[in-house]
Amino acid sequence: MESEVVVEDDIRNEAGAFLTIAATSTGLALVFVAARIYSRAISIRRYGVDDYLCLVSITISLLYLAFVSVALTLGGDKHVNSLTQAQYGRVLYFTIIAFVPGVLSFTVPKFAVVVLLVKALQPGSFHRTVMWVLSVVYGLGVIVMLILNFVQCSPVQTQWLAAEGKCWDGRILVTYGLVIGVLSVLFDFYLALYPTIVLARLTMNWKKKLALSFSLGFGYCAGAVAIYKCTTLTHLIGQKEFPFALNDIMLWTNIEANCVLIGACIPTLYPLLVKISGVSALGGSSPFYTRGRRPPPSAAPHNLKAQQLHVLTIGSHSIRRKPVLDDLGSVDGKGNEGDEVVTHPGSAYSGIGGRKCDQEFYVV
DSSP, rough: OHHHHHHHHHHHHHHHHHHHHHHHHHHHHHHHHHHHHOOOOOOOOSHHHHHHHHHHHHHHHHHHHHHHHHHHHITSSSSSGGOHHHHHHHHHHHHHHHHHHHHHHHHHHHHHHHHHHHHHHOOOOOHHHHOOOOOOOOHHHHHHHHHHHHHESSSSSGGGGSSSOOEEEHHHHHHHHHHHHHHHEEEEEEHHHHHHHHHHHHHHOHHHHHHHHHHHHHHHHHHHHHHHHHHHGGGTTTOOOHHHHHHHHHHHHHHHHHHHHHHHGGGHHHHHHHHHHOOOOOSSSSSHHHHOOOGGGGGGGGGGGGGGGEEEEETTEEEEEEEBBSSSSTTTSSSTTOOOOEEEESSOOSSSSSSTTTOOOOOO
């Protein structure tokens, strides 16, 4: 009897820790999404598909956290033997329902990252095809997993003890979940590795190169979390304390989702950073963003308005000629020696440290 009390206390303590960590992680992601939206508002003043995908992603994450919280409140933080069948059924119901937003929470932001990379780096046809093929294959795989989650028992109510029926061997869904987990890891690492390789080939200040690689390569963290999560899936087979056994997986699902979402937001926050600090994080000042408005054409420093430069965009081998206005790279308007010049967001001018791609701003 005493051992059961100790076990139940451990379950309750771990459930409380889960909610604290998950709420903190989701709250942090919410802050980054809000910062992204505000950064858009003060820079390009319009939103793209990836912005809306980020909004959908954080909504799904909040929904996932809500369902899991309800499951724990109804008894997911207790020993199974201390629950009635009705209580246990309700816990199972909300746990199973939470599976849908849980899976979508780390799937949808991946598509936001793909859209971001395609616009920001302008990859060649090969990498563009690879990105979208991976996206479609992974998306279809996730849809199949969501379907399997509900058709594994006949009738479906059998899963939450509301009806008598038969269910598949639990190893089927766990094995398929491992396959999707491996795909998720590969997807995360590809989306992080590609911009790192592209940026490594550019000639620019090493601080900027490091910052850009970090901001566009946050997927490494999500990939590492996904790897650990895959190692926990096999522990589900034969578990009697099923809702409690899921706590660890649900926690890492939440962390993985928020890592991907934060990674999708970081590269868009440069205008906000400059507006708050008044200077570039990588050197120089930016008085225009400090005042929260775009530089007018008449404000071009050093009469650079009419100056023409060859502009090499990130990830592209094409050379363009565009007028230059540096309000991002340095105080003197010259940038750092060795930096490649990329276009200024939301205007006809270009500068050091930002780039214009379909009128959108993506990098630090």
